[in-house]
Amino acid sequence: MSATATSGYTDAAMQRVMAGNGIEYAYRDLGESDVPLVLLQHFRGNLDNWDPALVDALVTDCRVVAFDNTGVGATTGTTPSTIEAMAHDAIAFIEAMEFQQVDLLGFSIGSFVAQEIALIRPDLLRRVVLASSAPQGAAGMHGWAPEVIGAVGQPETSPQGYLEVFFAPTATSRQAGQQAAGRIFGKTSDRDEPTTWQTRQAQYDAVCTWGIANHSLLQRVAAIALPVFVANGDSDPMILPRYSHLLAGLLPDARVKIYPDAAHGFLFQYHEEFAADVHAFLEEAG
């Protein structure tokens, strides 16, 4: 792999676009393809929280656009407290970019937003990747487990808390986590603005609301006719892998893969394999 390929996302300049909703969105844009792959970020994450190794692996085959949603990082505005509002804000960004059709890769809370976009505006999407995901209303996920929100929900985030949630408690996974953390937090210049406590509170309100157990709401995703790739780590303590199975069973056209010895951040740990799986999925005939 060339030096350019490994340093691409780290060195990509932040760009800004004004959208029809009055919000100025911060984003990074790399690679080339007819249909861009738009990334939807996890709880409290900004542009810098995408593992550059994953983005660079994705960029080898397609245009990848990461952005901060309303109120997050360097994007203006106030973070809304519902997944539905976040989906409308993401659609406004996609419209501002003048993309006619996109693929989505939603990670964690970003995967909830991706589902909502697929329900609100299916024609905007070609294919959807849901990483560390769950359907709205699934039983047993009303807020994260105490040790999870304790690890990543504090006013000041810590590398230790990050590793505990995003990587499995094994030597192999924690070593991969140290490497990913080095790539993510090692960037020293042109960093995005940190996410605020307002963002944390609004996003966690949205997560808790999404997780109110409601069996009837599980049926919503049956309306997503698009091809979907559902993926998670086998030891994710934040969004249990059983919810990936549930999603894949409820969605009419889903594939599912559970990566071994991995947790919430399986896509960073297995960045090469996951990127190859995403490419294979995006390039499926039909």
Place this chain on the structure above:
Amino acid sequence: MSATATSGYTDAAMQRVMAGNGIEYAYRDLGESDVPLVLLQHFRGNLDNWDPALVDALVTDCRVVAFDNTGVGATTGTTPSTIEAMAHDAIAFIEAMEFQQVDLLGFSIGSFVAQEIALIRPDLLRRVVLASSAPQGAAGMHGWAPEVIGAVGQPETSPQGYLEVFFAPTATSRQAGQQAAGRIFGKTSDRDEPTTWQTRQAQYDAVCTWGIANHSLLQRVAAIALPVFVANGDSDPMILPRYSHLLAGLLPDARVKIYPDAAHGFLFQYHEEFAADVHAFLEEAG
């Protein structure tokens, strides 16, 4: 493997037991363990339709009891046309055997019966294996696909129809299918009574009723607190693998495994691997 081990199920004598419901059940009983593993058979299958290679692999580690449910094969009575009635009939057999607690391995329609037993009488069960299964009410399974019921639903069953549904359309899977069919249909003496058209009609009524799409009924399996192992082949045309994911997502304590290059009869194709997976599951701590 010894000659005894490979010929165990093929040579096992059929036994009979009278139950409290007035039905005389035909069964075969091999091996030793504190908790017997009771097998629940597929659509139109009798005792002879269990692949002897699978039963023998299971018997290396536990007592295995296969039986014909009411009206099937050499068992007396008339086959009922609901899964619930079949579950009560299976419970009557287990009571007649004076088993205090059993593990269940339900295959296809037998896996529907196993779910129903787990709901009706959870205390009778320790652990449950659901092979080629689906939860009641899942969308898209109201009766089998035309090519599936066309292949296995005719008055006279054919080896070709069996292979088309139970094995994937690949050289490897079809070869495994020929071998399994040779073991199953090669038995020449002491065969069970053939299943009747009454059994076929009643069982297919039950299958179609189970498959009436009803989202609210999906919630029933959330009441199964027992550990469950859900398994299927990746190319099952009869009960799609997505329903295994759905089940595993709805059940509170499930593991799921999808066997590659295999269809409805994955457990015969992978008899050694599947038996090892079942043993590992049954022997999990707790």
